[in-house]
Amino acid sequence: MGDPAIRFHDLGHAYKPGHWIFQNYSAAVERSSIFALLGPNGAGKTTLLKILLGALKATAGTIEVSGRTAFVPQLFQVTFDYSVLDMVLMGRARNVGVFSQPSARDEEAAMASLDRFGMAHYARDPFHELSGGERQLVIFARALVSEAEILILDEPTSALDLKNQLVVLDWITRLSHEDGLTVLFTTHHPHHALAVADTALLMLGGSRFDQGPARDVLSEENLHALYGVNIKHLSFEHQGEQHETLVPVLPYGTRARNEAANERSRAE
Amino acid sequence: MTTATADRGIAVPSALRKQGWTVPILVGLALLSAIFASLCVGAYPMSFWHSAKLVLHLVWPFSTYNPDLKELTVVKIIRPPRVLLATLAGMGLGMSGTALQGMFRNPLVSPDIVGVTSGAAFGAALAISLDWSPAVIMALGCCTGMMAMACTFSLAKMARGSNDGVVVILSGVFIGAFFLALLGLVEFWGNPFRISHWIIGSFVNADWTKVWTIAIPTLIGGCVLMTLRWRLNLLSLGDLDAQSLGINVGLLRWTIIAVVSVIVASQVAVSGVIALVGLVVPHCARMLVGPDHRRLLPTAALIGALFVLALDDLNRSSVYAALPVGALSAMVGTPVVCLLLWKSRGRGWTRNS
């Protein structure tokens, strides 16, 4: 395929000299693909995102980002109680001069983008009265209106209930397939990565990375190496279609086994 | 109780205790020598050693030295009130700062931050501009100081932030500003220049009346605080925890508020606003002896006295730069506070030791 959306060259970062969070990372993220970043806490996921967003300067290596980026934080909180439309409108910042105000056309664009996510009727509502999932969609609308080509999400599903997790994952897929956005997200749920991502990166700490097509990389062995727990790969059929998922195995044991143990001790 | 726990219970603390008290004792000795040295410095043209001889003559009953009467007056009448005033003011401020920090569980509060100082300054200024007697000045300052502190505390509580350090500080800043505005009114209606000179904080014109005005409340209040100092440890755990340990938190807190108000009001009444001593000194003391209030409170009192005395000495010994001690303490204090804020990286502030 053509030139990639993001290219990492020998990237590394250390908050304290010598203490590398990660090191020697080189990769390319293809356009219009979905890229999932996995790793335990402290492996450098957020650090990598910050470097990608330009909020942090990498200690070593370079990063090439071709195209506008938009960022969707984990849980969006605002100090002031802006309306939903005001929030989406902020995506037009690059198109509005420093000393001027957004025009009616900017507002129309914002409205159209909200409509795309089925949120148009909330335009005048206060943003922080929305639920976590609704907020996420508003920030998606904002990313779209900012004409971003690369969407970066930090644990987009972690603060949401089950249904909204699916809604957000669904939109990630659609934004990539229908709008051609490159999506890069971090997650703690390997099955989310398996469900939507084209490419997955496992950050094992230091200069150890596992990267490749999501289905290959998210294998039981790799995930065990990453998290230190057993994760089973399951495939099943639902309404005539083949599905795959990953399910963690409880390390302490299932309730059934514990109950059996209790039975035994009671019998003794 | 088994013997094993009894052994442990006796052995460990006594070792700790011995070790812990060396610093306070050393600081106390340092303060005594500082007081002695302070009597020997001043604007009167007299060498340090000559003054020392005079002071020794005063304290040593069998002295045969026959001093010059004028020089003796300086050392006997003029300098002691001022030195005592500075010592007592510093002592009171160090103690009240420590008590407040312990009570609010917040290393950033001090009498001037929670508004006591401004409140006391307003009351005292009102009484001063009405030419009332020192006792009334004290009493009025004390009432308004207590009022200010009660306002701060209630406001923080109403904002459900009495556990949130920043809300306490903000309420204090707001309440303090309100009382400063009232002070502005007094200044405006009264004699502005007299009050504006007094308010900056200085020990000029010290006399024995002033010494008594500050000594009685500070020493009595100080004794009360000293007896409560272990309770401060419990209070600093938090309301819920202290309550579950069987402490009447409300009563204890109001007692401390009242005592601190009395101490600060007496200090403000005689020497104006001396800012930031109450904030900085407890931190220095905590670095020296750790966070246990049993040792911390006396140490902070002594260090506060040392600090204010030293500032005042600096002031007296240089004839040209007679800077008011209140301004000086803020000039020295704020950089120190900023340094503390920086070092702490804005976190906790509770583990300075």
Next chain:
Amino acid sequence: MTEATLSGKAPLSENAISQSFARSSFSQRSFSQRHGWAVPTLLSLGMLLAMLGSLCIGVYPMTFGQAARIVMHLVWPSALPANPPWTVKEITVIQIVRLPRVLLATLSGLGLGMSGAALQGMMRNPLVGPDVVGVSSGAAVGGILAMLWDFSPAGIIALAFCGGMIAMALTFGLAKLAHAGTDSMIMILAGIFVGALFVAMISLIVSKADDAHLPRMVYWMLGTFVGADPKHVAMIGIPTLAGGAILMSMRWRFNLLSLGDLDAQTLGLNVSLLRWLIIALVSLIVASQVAVSGLVGWVGLVVPHCARMLVGPDHRRLLPTAALLGAFFVLGLDDFTRAVIGAEIPVGVLTALFGTPMVCFLLWKSHGKGWGRG
């Protein structure tokens, strides 16, 4: 939404998503959104009336109509007949005594309200104001030094501006050293400490001042509009209006800045450049206010909250509304001292007396949290 839709193979339809988010409560539009620009417009009309009304307050009696005619004449001399229906005394009172004072109060309030709203938006913290971040104290140090050295009006403003900038830079620097973001409470603490340092410097300067300078300094520090003259109006008018115009033109950017540094940056803003520009402008406005009328505290903290209650948090409407409300507030207090009390109580004392209880009320209502709903 049924389970069948969820597990279906097709992506969720837009309809399904909006259904899934449909709430039982009807979508309620707030007061602010229904009225939009009505409030600022009404306020500016009210402002003009209030200014005219203020001209009628004072010892010398003056009717509203007369004041309006005289102002009309002053603004547009040829509009009225040659033999004027007023006495020389009346026009003197208006032109020399009252108009400068009313303008001074209005401009001070305008500048303070605007800078308060700007600072709160920029630091996305509804608890800051020029007094809290230390600009006012810094500007006061500069101004008082200039007074001690008998500087010209421009010199006073310049020095006050430097003082304000230094104080604000110190506050920001300290907060940064303490590894706190620009939005955190550490910033407020840093501002309080830096402010204390500058207040100590003021005490030092006052204690060193001779008797010729002292009375003026003390009254000036309390904040007063007594002795307003056209020169003062120019001193405050030019920086406030010029700085204010720039702030106004970039008022939408405050919405973006108030989202936080990272977010604003990814939306394409040069955050640090913008921030320093705003700091400079706010310092300029506050310095000009402090230079002519001393410390007028708490307006910048309180007024933006009132404005937010009226027009909501969108800075496009908030900034003008805060400016107008600030002008209203300060002008009203100044009228109050002139008309009701008769004594010339320093307006800075009054703003603090009225402002701090309001701040306390806000703090109470907010329950110490967020302060987001104004």
